[in-house]
Amino acid sequence: MPDWSMEELQDWDKKICTIGETLGLDWYPIEYEICDYKEMIGHMAYTGLPTHYRHWSFGKSFDRIQTEYNLGMSGLPYEMIINSNPSISYLMTENPMATHILTMAHCVGHSDFFKQNRMFSETGADTAIDRFKAAGRRVKKYMEDPNIGAEAVEKILDACHAVRFQIPRTPGIKRRDAKKLKKYYQNLIVNDTSGWWDGFDINKIPLEPDTNLLAFIAEHNRFLEDWERDLIRIVEQESHYFVPQASTKIMNEGWACMIHEKIVNTLGIPDDYYLSFIRLHNQVVRPHLGRINPYHLGFKIFKYIEKNQGFKECLRVRETHNDETFIKNFLNEELCQELNLFSFSFHNQEGYNKIVEVHDKDSWRSIRDDLIRNIGLNSVPVIVVKELQKDGTLILEHEHDGRDLELSEANKVFEHINDLWQGDVRFTTIIEEETWEF
Amino acid sequence: MSTFREHKTIADRAATDRSRHRQKIEKAIKESIRDVVAEESIIGQSGKKKIRIPVKGIKEHRFVYGVNEKNKKVGSAQGKDIKKGQRIGHRRRVSPQQGKENKPGNKPGEEMYEIEMSLEELAGYLFNDLELPELEKKNFKFTTQEKMKRKGKRPYGIRPRLSKKETIKQKIRRKKAAIKAGLYNPEEDDRFTFHESDLRYKHIAPVVKENTAAVIFFVMDVSGSMTKSKKFLARSFFFLLYQFLNHKYSSVDVVFISHTTDANEVNEDQFFTQAPNGGTLVSTGIKKVEEIIEKRYHPNNWNIYTFYCGDGDNWSTDNKETLSSLRRLKEINQLMCYTEIGKLNNYDEYRLFSGGSPEKRLWDWTKLIEDKMFKRVRLVEHKDIWSSFKKLFGGKI
Numbered sequence: 001m002p003d004w005s006m007e008e009l010q011d012w013d014k015k016i017c018t019i020g021e022t023l024g025l026d027w028y029p030i031e032y033e034i035c036d037y038k039e040m041i042g043h044m045a046y047t048g049l050p051t052h053y054r055h056w057s058f059g060k061s062f063d064r065i066q067t068e069y070n071l072g073m074s075g076l077p078y079e080m081i082i083n084s085n086p087s088i089s090y091l092m093t094e095n096p097m098a099t100h101i102l103t104m105a106h107c108v109g110h111s112d113f114f115k116q117n118r119m120f121s122e123t124g125a126d127t128a129i130d131r132f133k134a135a136g137r138r139v140k141k142y143m144e145d146p147n148i149g150a151e152a153v154e155k156i157l158d159a160c161h162a163v164r165f166q167i168p169r170t171p172g173i174k175r176r177d178a179k180k181l182k183k184y185y186q187n188l189i190v191n192d193t194s195g196w197w198d199g200f201d202i203n204k205i206p207l208e209p210d211t212n213l214l215a216f217i218a219e220h221n222r223f224l225e226d227w228e229r230d231l232i233r234i235v236e237q238e239s240h241y242f243v244p245q246a247s248t249k250i251m252n253e254g255w256a257c258m259i260h261e262k263i264v265n266t267l268g269i270p271d272d273y274y275l276s277f278i279r280l281h282n283q284v285v286r287p288h289l290g291r292i293n294p295y296h297l298g299f300k301i302f303k304y305i306e307k308n309q310g311f312k313e314c315l316r317v318r319e320t321h322n323d324e325t326f327i328k329n330f331l332n333e334e335l336c337q338e339l340n341l342f343s344f345s346f347h348n349q350e351g352y353n354k355i356v357e358v359h360d361k362d363s364w365r366s367i368r369d370d371l372i373r374n375i376g377l378n379s380v381p382v383i384v385v386k387e388l389q390k391d392g393t394l395i396l397e398h399e400h401d402g403r404d405l406e407l408s409e410a411n412k413v414f415e416h417i418n419d420l421w422q423g424d425v426r427f428t429t430i431i432e433e434e435t436w437e438f
Numbered sequence: 439m440s441t442f443r444e445h446k447t448i449a450d451r452a453a454t455d456r457s458r459h460r461q462k463i464e465k466a467i468k469e470s471i472r473d474v475v476a477e478e479s480i481i482g483q484s485g486k487k488k489i490r491i492p493v494k495g496i497k498e499h500r501f502v503y504g505v506n507e508k509n510k511k512v513g514s515a516q517g518k519d520i521k522k523g524q525r526i527g528h529r530r531r532v533s534p535q536q537g538k539e540n541k542p543g544n545k546p547g548e549e550m551y552e553i554e555m556s557l558e559e560l561a562g563y564l565f566n567d568l569e570l571p572e573l574e575k576k577n578f579k580f581t582t583q584e585k586m587k588r589k590g591k592r593p594y595g596i597r598p599r600l601s602k603k604e605t606i607k608q609k610i611r612r613k614k615a616a617i618k619a620g621l622y623n624p625e626e627d628d629r630f631t632f633h634e635s636d637l638r639y640k641h642i643a644p645v646v647k648e649n650t651a652a653v654i655f656f657v658m659d660v661s662g663s664m665t666k667s668k669k670f671l672a673r674s675f676f677f678l679l680y681q682f683l684n685h686k687y688s689s690v691d692v693v694f695i696s697h698t699t700d701a702n703e704v705n706e707d708q709f710f711t712q713a714p715n716g717g718t719l720v721s722t723g724i725k726k727v728e729e730i731i732e733k734r735y736h737p738n739n740w741n742i743y744t745f746y747c748g749d750g751d752n753w754s755t756d757n758k759e760t761l762s763s764l765r766r767l768k769e770i771n772q773l774m775c776y777t778e779i780g781k782l783n784n785y786d787e788y789r790l791f792s793g794g795s796p797e798k799r800l801w802d803w804t805k806l807i808e809d810k811m812f813k814r815v816r817l818v819e820h821k822d823i824w825s826s827f828k829k830l831f832g833g834k835i
Binding site (some may be wrong): 006009010013014017027030031032033034038046050054055056057058059060062086087091092104150154158161162163165166208216233263279287288289290291293294296297339340341342343344345347348350351352353354355356358367370371374375379380381383398402403404405406407409410412 | 444513516517645
């Protein structure tokens with residue numbers, strides 16, 4: 001039996017909200033759903049979205065999470081919250097009251113971040129749930145359509161999922177389709193006096209390298225059926241929704257940890273609650289040996305800012321930064337040292353990971369930059385559409401940044417792209433300083 | 439103020455997606471089975487033997503960076519002392535980049551499932567694919583044997599088959615009836631005698647009995663030209679045949695015969711691993727089968743199946759003799775199959791190898807005797823196995 005009642009939850013929530021307001025936070029109202037562990041696994045498998053469309057990959061993550069949980073390999077997260085208005089969050093029946101208090105305080109932090117951070121301004125939190133619901137319904141409709149069927153839908157979705165993060169990383173920039181882009185360039189050429197635009201081929205497609213592979217295919221593949229195009233759009237839209245979360249993971253978690261710590265410390269909870277709170281908190285923000293724990297890193301940096309510049313500055317930072325600028329601006333030598341950061345890479349000949357740099361005076365900057373290269377979507381290779389040739393051949397290129405692609409994977413993704421394009425595709429990258437064409 | 443509500447779901451919403459994922463895994467299992475079939479010593483093993491089958495997880499593919507020296511990552515070392523160039527973690531082996539040999543490569547750990555199943559289950563998997571029920575109805579023959587069997591009694595027959603017991607029973611019956619009817623009084627009348635109609639004879643009728651024992655001869659050319667990969671293909675095919683026949687008959691004997699210019703009976707291991715060199719005389723293998731049948735497996739009692747497997751190479755002078763042996767053997771077999779592995783030899787090349795003689799290839803020779811009982815099958819790739827199998831047993835292709 002749980003050691004708490006609905007009334008208690010509401011009491012604590014009221015107190016948490018009051019403290020949140022005095023801290024100067026402004027968040028979406030939160031809707032807590034009380035569910036059991038099985039439902040929690042279900043929510044996790046579908047990235048928390050209650051109305052998400054169906055796909056076998058979610059069944060796969062469900063099974064994996066459940067197996068790990070049953071084997072005791074991992075616990076379930078105590079918090080999960082959706083960027084929507086109202087924010088939907090889940091509380092697990094099996095958890096004790098102390099955990100719920102921490103969860104609720106943590107959620108206030110997240111919801112505040114969703115509402116305030118500028119990266120999220122275009123994610124449409126008000127309509128998010130409805131949009132996913134509508135998309136889910138459409139996918140279902142296509143699956144049940146005897147002229148389409150689940151297999152065909154799955155094939156398109158599999159392919160879309162393979163390239164779902166081949167999209168622009170800066171949120172909030174409206175995409176100009178081919179027509180608008182042409183108009184824009186025509187204007188540039190007509191008003192040009194410098195001669196810069198002489199000899200520019202206005203009929204080229206695309207006029208500028210396109211990083212949004214899914215949108216480009218949806219716009220330019222004339223063989224696509226309407227439902228296929230719609231599926232591509234659905235996946236693309238979903239990716240746009242998730243990009244801000246991927247590019248603020250460290251900040252978002254650090255912020256929520258800082259907030260829950262602040263709230264719980266002023267909440268005046270009973271001693272035995274406080275002990276379990278401390279234990280849980282330390283578990284969450286502990287460093288992971290040999291890796292980066294975003295909760296830990298974000299929390300440490302925010303604490304550092306607060307110590308040196310006050311909480312006001314923290315509020316400003318949570319509004320204006322993303323992980324990349326956050327780390328570039330605030331991860332300094334002192335913090336690198338405190339966190340004992342190092343960079344490493346895998347040596348094929350030896351078969352070991354080897355430390356490349358440690359945080360000393362000369363190399364902490366390079367460690368910081370390596371870290372930036374690995375956070376959020378920076379760990380996803382950039383693929384651009386270079387050209388759509390007259391004969392319908394699609395020319396793709398990997399923007400090589402020093403890191404080679406994993407070929408076995410890239411080959412598989414290339415097959416998926418072929419499925420989507422339904423025509424000739426040429427894709428080049430650089431492997432070991434040599435051009436490599438698929 | 440936040441709102442709270444109890445979660446009320448009726449259905450497990452992940453159920454369909456989970457079952458779809460499992461379907462995909464099942465499919466992967468089937469594909470892995472083919473590899474297992476090709477690698478393990480499983481023909482003729484008892485059905486209870488457990489086999490571990492590694493199955494590749496169903497992966498979702500993304501563009502990712504390779505794990506190598508150029509791809510630097512960052513970690514925190516907690517309170518530990520660290521220095522440049524220090525090795526961390528465990529040693530890992532990596533395979534080179536696919537398709538680009540000799541390039542230092544990388545391969546992130548693949549998700550692997552390991553599934554344990556018995557040979558029976560494994561065969562079940564294989565035959566589900568082959569629509570076994572349909573195969574069973576069609577073209578499946580047993581050898582038959584006529585045997586005389588007792589089949590009750592009847593009132594006429596030859597003297598030696600007279601059933602004294604049954605005759606007396608008839609007499610007693612008649613006597614009792616006579617007493618009841620008052621026609622015979624045992625105390626006064628004479629002896630109650632036998633009558634013609636009391637006589638009963640044992641009846642014996644011929645019945646046709648199906649033999650449920652089978653013997654399978656696997657004959658393979660193990661000469662130098664049969665490479666390892668060709669043997670793997672043969673092995674997979676043989677395994678299927680064995681499992682299928684085992685499914686059908688109560689007991690199955692397997693005889694392995696390997697031949698070069700001279701044939702030997704060997705065990706399974708030797709059959710697939712031995713690599714003797716030398717020429718090829720197909721007729722020796724076939725004759726060995728005849729010899730063993732004569733000694734141990736009488737065609738009246740055994741369902742005989744002979745599967746020959748080779749790559750079509752034969753000394754051209756031997757072709758005629760092979761053909762006549764095959765013809766003889768065909769008569770006592772339930773089914774014979776000539777399996778050729780690899781692409782059909784090109785005429786010119788063939789002529790070159792056979793010393794320029796215009797003799798036909800074995801593949802062409804065997805066409806002469808092809809019929810319901812004698813089939814020719816060509817295996818080039820793994821996927822041919824299934825279609826060939828269906829061709830053999832008359833399933834849909």
